[in-house]
Amino acid sequence: MTTDESRGSLRRILHRLTASEAEIEAQELQRESAECGGVPALECFRGQVVSVSGRLRTVVYTPRTNLPTLEADLYDGSDVVTLVWLGRRHIAGIEPGRHLTARGRIAVRDERKVIYNPYYELDLPK
Template sequence: MSKTGGGYWRRLVRRLTSDVSELDADDLSERSQAGGAQRACDCECGQEAVVLGRLRSVGLSPKASAPTLEAELFDGTEGVTLVWLGRRKIAGIEPGRLIKARGRIAVRDGRKVLYNPYYELQNTA
């Protein structure tokens, strides 16, 4: 059996035996790297980073005194919280949307955060 055939069968068996969330995470991770973004798990505090992933949740921060929109971006490896200070809503920023965000990584409560990131909405196809 050739290497290509063995690789094909191995991928097929993995696709048939893995759960959907694991497969989705793998697809997101591959798409992120193909889109020229860094893996969130490799980003460090203080580093300028570009991350690409799907928004898992979007909402107003209950902790902030001023309006603060927060969204959790997941790229298949780890989550990054996107925070827009002084905003209640941004058109296109909604759960399930694919987004590419750029900014300087900070850490808040042990989680990676991008404050007021530059962003691009991505096509889902």
């Protein structure tokens, strides 16, 4: 092992010891997202067609008089993208803690990144 490699290993070990649980989780989610070919949510902008991959933090059914919606916050370790299914009350497998990859066009609603009616693939439970 070269000196640079040993310094890099030592740096990684020290980081693991000093980083918070949230920082470690974010790094793992970013790594998993990159392995799935996902674009980091932080780098997504209005109008782009993207594929984002991460873990669902929250899933909320919002009953509205005209059009009910199912909304889920997808976190990839860098930022959150809200997935919105219009006219849906429930989708099997869409639940907090579930990993998935979603594809669609980024919109911005109330200064939050949103994908309406995304195409999605549920990842196998880990």
